[in-house]
Every structure is written in structure tokens, then in C-alpha cells.
Amino acid sequence: MVRVAVAGGTSSLGRLVVNAIVAIKKHDVFVLSRKDSDIFASEPNVKLFAVDYAVPATITAVLEENRVDTVISCLNLNTREASDAQLNLIEGVGKTSTVKRFAPSEFGLDNVEVAKVDFDYPVLEFKIAAIDKLKEFPSLSSIRFITGMFMDFFGPPPNPPQINVISIVIDPEHAKAGIPGDGSATIIITHTTDVARFVAAALSLPDWPEKVIIQGDRLTLDEVVAVAESVKGSKFDVTYSSVEDLKAGKITELPSNIPRYAFVPKPMVDGITQTFTIGMAIGLFDIKGPLLNDLIPEVKPLSLEAFLKKSLQL
Structure with a gap:
């Protein structure tokens, strides 16, 4: 105990x-x-x-x-x-x-x-x-718990939301995507509820490594869109943005973020999107290292497909 x-x-x-x-x-x-x-x-x-x-x-x-x-x-x-x-x-x-x-x-x-x-x-x-x-x-x-991008940002949040989220990369509700780079970059995405379950389970480990990765799913950005299209059952309107464009502030607006501007101003949404999408495009979310998943195999995290089916109620 x-x-x-x-x-x-x-x-x-x-x-x-x-x-x-x-x-x-x-x-x-x-x-x-x-x-x-x-x-x-x-x-x-x-x-x-x-x-x-x-x-x-x-x-x-x-x-x-x-x-x-x-x-x-x-x-x-x-x-x-x-x-x-x-x-x-x-x-x-x-x-x-x-x-x-x-x-x-x-x-x-x-x-x-x-x-x-x-x-x-x-x-x-x-x-x-x-x-x-x-x-x-x-x-x-x-110990440093490293989780990649929270999966919560890739679909509509629960009501009430567990964390304050905006839509980043994909907007499944409106079948739209804004992909940084050419879509080939790999990212780790993990749902916050799975992060919490892994952290709780890690309390029982006899020793803590210096860092561990909590991995929900590991996909390329193009695969993220493909999964979302498969779950949604329709093709997405996809825009690709170079790192240079992102650094210049040319951010693809996702429709589900528009009503959120009343709570999170558009410049802030754009700033958050800019930071994380540049990070994805340059490979910072393709995180390497020991997986906590391997130390605690009994905890089964959500895949992006399972999360989208659940959040879209499909």
C-alpha cells in the first residue's frame, strides 16, 4: 500500500x-x-x-x-x-x-x-x-511520465469535459483536417483517462525508471486521418501546411473550434495549434524510450479508433 x-x-x-x-x-x-x-x-x-x-x-x-x-x-x-x-x-x-x-x-x-x-x-x-x-x-x-499528445484533442470532448480541449489536426464532427508537414510524421497520442490509469497502476511498481512513455496509439498523421475517415464513414477535407507556413501563423481553422472562441480566444487557439503541430511535423511526438505499457500490460489503453467510435457514439 x-x-x-x-x-x-x-x-x-x-x-x-x-x-x-x-x-x-x-x-x-x-x-x-x-x-x-x-x-x-x-x-x-x-x-x-x-x-x-x-x-x-x-x-x-x-x-x-x-x-x-x-x-x-x-x-x-x-x-x-x-x-x-x-x-x-x-x-x-x-x-x-x-x-x-x-x-x-x-x-x-x-x-x-x-x-x-x-x-x-x-x-x-x-x-x-x-x-x-x-x-x-x-x-x-x-519518474517522468511522457504521454505524447492527449488523444482528447482529436475528438469531441465529453459533457462535461474532463479537460479543457480544442480540436487539433482532425475535426471528426465536421470531416475536416489540418495536417502539419506532409503527413508522414509519426505521433504518440494517449487519452487522459488512460494516462491516469497507468499512473495509478505505476504506484505498485517496486522501482521507478527515470522516464517512461505511456502510449495509447502510435500513428502517422496520414494514418490519423485514415482512421477518422474510416470511423466517420466519409472522406475528410484535408489541408496540408508546411512548417514554414505554420511558423508564419497560417493555421488551418477547424470548424469545431469556432464556438470555443467565446471561452478560448482565437489567437490562443491558433497559438496552441501552432506549437503542437510544428512539434509533430518536426518529429518531437515520435517519442522513443521504454514503455510503461510493457511494465503494466494489464492496463489496456484506448486506440484512436476506439476513442473516436466512443466519442462520436458510433
Whole structure:
């Protein structure tokens, strides 16, 4: 049995991770949050603690008092403030006498490899800062969960949505696609619910490798379109964009994103699309390395085909 704390466990991917751990019914689960909340009031097996991420000592105290031995960070590192919170979390964790394992908020690209190439990735600085910070605590075992692109962005979200998503690459509802490059690039895509299930299952591993890939599906971009067309039963209107065009801001607009502009402004949608599609075209989502799937074969992730059939209710 593991005593695990999830930082940022009240929403988005963090909430999914908490739910997946609870579903196993093997571990004691704690949630670290910036403020008090009754979100888990109906779940007696989850205890929430409000912590001050600006004061690492308060984090240390909470973890030690509750004999927490594993911490998973699901903090959304989209601002420097959030990055500073994770760095302080690592400081607080590293100074405990109880925590032996820590997972930073990675969940995407292999940022160590991204740092080696010329790629404008806004959160790269924050991701690398966490990796470097962990080196200050060599006795703390850490793991980077690398997931590729979230599959959620390739189909209509559930209602209510599990994470805030926009449509990227394909728009199955409107049979349209905007493909970066010539379509031959390979990408890893993994659904967030599968990410959560793999993370929960990894708690039972006796040892954590430095990094593992969680793989839902591995396809070329042209294969992504072919799968979507097969599920939809119709040909898509496909536009190919060169990396040069994408860098110039020439983004193929997917119709399902238009109503989302009321919540996520179009420049932000275009910026997110630009970053991820350039990354796909230059091969950053063709991630190589050890698969967590091989260590935990009992967890069966969704394929893109199964996800689209489910999300389109076909």
C-alpha cells in the first residue's frame, strides 16, 4: 500500500489521476490544493490539504504528518507562478523524511530531448527547471511520465469535459483536417483517462525508471486521418501546411473550434495549434524510450479508433 499525495488533484488531469488511484482501492490518497475544498466530501478515502506553495516548509510538514511516501505533481505549468509552485513543492518534498518517490508534472513531450532542438515551446523552461531542481535531492526517486499528445484533442470532448480541449489536426464532427508537414510524421497520442490509469497502476511498481512513455496509439498523421475517415464513414477535407507556413501563423481553422472562441480566444487557439503541430511535423511526438505499457500490460489503453467510435457514439 502506498500513501500518495497528488498536487493539483482537484481538477483536470489531476482529478482523473485521483479518481484512478481511488478506483484501485489499494492506496491511501491525499490531495494538495491551494485552497480548501469539499470536492472530495463524498469520497471518504481521499483527504485534501490546503498548502501554501510559497512556503515549502508547510508542504514538508503536511507530508510528514501524514506519512506520505509518494507525490505526483499534476500542476498546470502554464505560468511562471505555477512553475515556482512546483519548484517549491519539490523543495518541500525533498526535505521530508517520508517521501521516497516524486513525479513532476511532465505528461507530454520528452522535454530533455526537446531542449536539444530549435523549438519554441513556451513551457519548456518550466519543465526543465523541475528536472534540474530534482537533482538537488539525489535520494529522491523520480519518474517522468511522457504521454505524447492527449488523444482528447482529436475528438469531441465529453459533457462535461474532463479537460479543457480544442480540436487539433482532425475535426471528426465536421470531416475536416489540418495536417502539419506532409503527413508522414509519426505521433504518440494517449487519452487522459488512460494516462491516469497507468499512473495509478505505476504506484505498485517496486522501482521507478527515470522516464517512461505511456502510449495509447502510435500513428502517422496520414494514418490519423485514415482512421477518422474510416470511423466517420466519409472522406475528410484535408489541408496540408508546411512548417514554414505554420511558423508564419497560417493555421488551418477547424470548424469545431469556432464556438470555443467565446471561452478560448482565437489567437490562443491558433497559438496552441501552432506549437503542437510544428512539434509533430518536426518529429518531437515520435517519442522513443521504454514503455510503461510493457511494465503494466494489464492496463489496456484506448486506440484512436476506439476513442473516436466512443466519442462520436458510433
